[in-house]
Amino acid sequence: MIASAIIVFREALEAALVIGIVLGATRGIKGRKTAVAWGVGSGVLGALIVAALMGRIAQAVSGTGQALFEAAVLFTAVAMLGWHCVWMSRHGKKLAQDLKNLGGDVTKGLKPVNALYAAAALAVMREGSEIVLFLYGLAASGAGVKSLLLGGLIGLLAGAAAGAVLYMGLVRIPVRLFFRVTGWMIILLAAGMASQAAAFLNQADWLPAIKDSLWDTSWLISAESVLGTLLKTLVGYTPNPSGLQALFYAGTIALISSLTKLAQE
Amino acid sequence: MKLSLNKGSWAAVLLLASPLSAADLPVFRIAIKDHKFSPRTLTVPSGQKFKLIVSNEDAEPAEFESFVLHREQVIVGKSQGTVFLGPLKTGSYEFFDDFHSTVRGTIEAAAPASAEKK
Numbered sequence: 289m290i291a292s293a294i295i296v297f298r299e300a301l302e303a304a305l306v307i308g309i310v311l312g313a314t315r316g317i318k319g320r321k322t323a324v325a326w327g328v329g330s331g332v333l334g335a336l337i338v339a340a341l342m343g344r345i346a347q348a349v350s351g352t353g354q355a356l357f358e359a360a361v362l363f364t365a366v367a368m369l370g371w372h373c374v375w376m377s378r379h380g381k382k383l384a385q386d387l388k389n390l391g392g393d394v395t396k397g398l399k400p401v402n403a404l405y406a407a408a409a410l411a412v413m414r415e416g417s418e419i420v421l422f423l424y425g426l427a428a429s430g431a432g433v434k435s436l437l438l439g440g441l442i443g444l445l446a447g448a449a450a451g452a453v454l455y456m457g458l459v460r461i462p463v464r465l466f467f468r469v470t471g472w473m474i475i476l477l478a479a480g481m482a483s484q485a486a487a488f489l490n491q492a493d494w495l496p497a498i499k500d501s502l503w504d505t506s507w508l509i510s511a512e513s514v515l516g517t518l519l520k521t522l523v524g525y526t527p528n529p530s531g532l533q534a535l536f537y538a539g540t541i542a543l544i545s546s547l548t549k550l551a552q553e
Numbered sequence: 554m555k556l557s558l559n560k561g562s563w564a565a566v567l568l569l570a571s572p573l574s575a576a577d578l579p580v581f582r583i584a585i586k587d588h589k590f591s592p593r594t595l596t597v598p599s600g601q602k603f604k605l606i607v608s609n610e611d612a613e614p615a616e617f618e619s620f621v622l623h624r625e626q627v628i629v630g631k632s633q634g635t636v637f638l639g640p641l642k643t644g645s646y647e648f649f650d651d652f653h654s655t656v657r658g659t660i661e662a663a664a665p666a667s668a669e670k671k
Contacts, residue, residue: 490637511620
């Protein structure tokens, strides 16, 4: 039970943090709660489908299908997050103004919110498919289904709680700083995803690592620790990034922030 | 403005861009059986790219993962996954099954001469 709780917690944590940021960042936009429900629901459905097809996905492109699939999903999420940032640079001021004056959910334009929830749905799909495969494996190997599900449920709830804590922290940020803070969180989230995607492209031999490991901070925060997982999702932390990962990380930050600057003018 | 890339850097660009033919790479294999990696320690030549085929002989899915190598490959039961690795520096690199995290193994990258000896 403990094993399943821990693994489900780790995967759920990553998805929950993305949802927490997305919910926070769309504060003040009408219809966001329905949108999050759709995002999570379609993500869960997607996770089941991906888990069922994983064997076939993995065999594609001479055995590198899974890495390429992960990279494609991650890059799509990066594009969605980037699009949101660009949209916010145009409408963020008005949104902050409305929020200050009226407090509640005020703004209509749901379009960019959908982009953000598509990103959340993709996160749920990615992490969820691993949970499904893992639990299926344990069940198939004869572990008690009851203790398995209980463990999974505990892990899921703990992960969701972490996402909720993040969200509650975010909405306490004063309105005047709020969109700047959440904007940067989304950029870092996107940069971390781009760096992960780059590692998958390297795994499939599509791109060279450039340098295996630029530095190593695993003595400080190991990738296996909860803090490491937390930071991996939030800011793309990896203890020993490859040159390729660093390039994609920095490139994503540069690209999104210059696009938002351009859109402002 | 004149593009001032010298010959050397053009060569580097070409080298980076050229698709290295995967067919010529040495192939190494690791099996997962009864939730154990076999071999537990795989010796590979350092400084050389290679193809690693991980075959999961168990019925349950596994995930070949390594933080230090940035690799994550889900392998469903009775199937195999391909992971490209290297060129690695001499040293040892830990990997594990993310679905059964006590199941661990190591890749030892050794200078080619000593790797051939084994």
